[in-house]
Amino acid sequence: MRTKITISTAMLALVAACADSGANYQPILDGAPTPAYQADLDACQALARNQTQFDEDTIAASVLGAGVGAVLGEVDSGDPLEGAIAGALAGGVSGAVDASEKRESIVIECLRGRGHRVVG
Template sequence: MKRMVTGCLVLIMLSACSNSYNDPLLVDGTRNAGFDYDIVQCRNLAEGHTKDALKRPAITGAILGGAINAIGSGDDWAEDALIGVAAGGGVGALEGLDERDKTRRSILLRCMQGRGHRVIG
């Protein structure tokens, strides 16, 4: 059981390694004047809006993982519940990271477009 949980966590962590928020922006044409200044300002805006985005998914995952493992367990329910809490919290945090990354990228793109830059992705 423990090996399976560990293996699943490793696979999930590897699949969550994409970091589209930090990928360079695609611009249709040349960059406008002030692009570098605006991108710093827009990144600060995006990061400010999503600074607490990991708490809820990690806590939810920990609660669900602990409950599911404790319910489906036999004699050693406390140890299984702790494994479920750790695994569920980890999975929830990774899902939160992915969602935060997507939200930040979306805010960054809209902010740059709102400042007159021809950003397409």
């Protein structure tokens, strides 16, 4: 039991660390970068990184997943803790992926707004 909790905690920490990856996105440009590109990229990445509501959404997804997992674990195997752990991991991973995609999108749109020809 203790091993499951330790592994689950480590997995959630890993998911939380990966959530910031979208803010570090290096976009593909159509053409050569302008002299202002690196400064604009740094500013856009900082903007994406500072969107803490995405982290709150990831936590909410983990909590919701834990609740649903606990109910399903109780119904299916009589072990709500195991279900809660699995649900929290599933919700956390889903939330982290979503947050990463949103941060990546912010970087792209921010650079486009600053006049850079970003294609992806």
